[in-house]
Amino acid sequence: MMKKNFICLDIGGTFIKYGILAEDEVFLKKEKVRTKANEGGAAVFQQVTELVEKCMQESKCDGICISTAGIVDPDTGTILHASDTIPGYTGINYKQLETKFLLPCEIENDVKCAGLAESISGAGKDSKINLCLTIGTGIGGCLVIDKKVFHGFCNSACEIGYLHMPQGEFQKAAAASALCEAVTKRKLQSSQSDSKWEGIAIFEAAKSGDVICCEELEKQIDILAMGIANLCYAINPEMVILGGGIMAQEAYIKPRMEQALKKYLISHIYNHTTICMAEHENDAGMLGAFYHFREYQMKRRER
Secondary structure (H helix, E strand, O other), X not given: OOOOEEEEEEEOOOEEEEEEEEOOOOEEEEEEEEOOHHHOHHHXXXXXXHHHHHHHHHOOOOOEEEEEOOEEXXXXXEEEXXXXXXXXXXXXXXXXXXXXXXXXXXXXXXXXXXXXXXXXXXXXXXXXXXXXXXXXXXXXXXXXXXXXXXXXXXXXXXXHHHOEEOOEEHHHHHOHHHHHHHHHHHHHHOOOOOOOOOHHHXXXXXXXXXXXXXXXXHHHHHXXXXXXXXXXXXXXXXXXXXXXXXHHOHHHHHXXXXXXXXXXXXXXXXXXXXXXXXXXXXXXXXXXXXXXXXHHHHHHHHO
């Protein structure tokens, strides 16, 4: 029997990653294109439609699996709420693709897809309750219990970027973008640099002893730890999985994060919470979209 192939897309505000995944979880194709976010939600939907057409011309496919930014209703395939990163994205319904291509299509939030991927075949595959955070331009969260995403009452569980912290909104205070802005501002004020600092450069400078970069990283890790500790008090996860661009700096971040968490968590919870880094990296959204597709197709057949 021939293996089934699935079109997987991970729609972000900057890039759309897409590819063809065989049912044995081997990617036959992986590409990425810039998202037409500034043209609005309708343009992004059209872009996705064209990418699906392209994949179907290259291979026989058996389903469309979508991971996307925004709050998603996975039952109807509708974007319930989206930030201004993609204007007019709220209300877009990806289930329309089923009619156009005569293929089943399932849609889920991108962070939830990443968390599902890590919980099924990544860093959290051997644990029961995982809290997965992605830390990049913003901060997103996903709670997975027994390999199932917890959606909450209106599909908004773990929208942790909006948490209120003493320093302001969690994602504005502790995301990678906040770190870059803080370092750039201090470098300019001290006349050390007039260019924008990016995450990789900040880590490299910190490792070489740059005082400003070291101090700002310590601040960011501390805010992250405070937010994660608050989540641990409420949820009590077995494992906290950290993903996103700067989390590739595991050797630098992990010991400092553990030290900061020790400050904010009571010993009983700290001793029963494992901190680890995500394993699937850039494939997490697409792989999680496939896992979500598989689960929801089974649910629909059972109804």
